[in-house]
Amino acid sequence: MLIIFGYKPKVFGFSVYVEFGTNWGGLNLGGFFFVQNGASLSLKQHEYGHSFQNLWLGPLTPFLITIPSAVRYHYRRIKRKKGLRLKPYDSFWCEKWATDLGKKYYKS
Template structure:
């Protein structure tokens, strides 16, 4: 009952994650706790959509999966608010502020979305 309720309350990220996992159903995957971690070829990074984690070849089977699982736990805590509170700000921070971070020597993991994911996933920045 609780699993079904959580799936519904995390519906946006679960739906997107489910669709992407079906598109890459032939890709290698494994499970970390209750999350399915799927390898998608290339060098693009990693993303978590509730119980679906997608990583590139650089992050598959590495400790970065702990960080991504932290985002999975954020999704469980924030439910349908995850997209607004975590996903959108995190994507903007990752995609639009690379030059700012380099210029001002700011760690990617210093942003609240990433710092909290690290704490929840017990990930230690390398």
């Protein structure tokens, strides 16, 4: 379906990903993830790390990773628009875990 709209899927480790848009980061859907155009290696590794969380946590993933991460993303976006100070992205346990897993399982 993505190919129909002109997006070319790429492979990253054992995952498939697509790049589109700007300034939004990424979104993981198990073995597939989406990232902004020109995504850095560290962003792709981070989203790849979420793939392992999905594998290991299975049906608990939405409650332990996806929903808290999405809520936090929007909370941070609101704080940033207000010019407020943000803690480092990886200060939240599931985000640090995703980053660590991505770096461990995908070495450049």
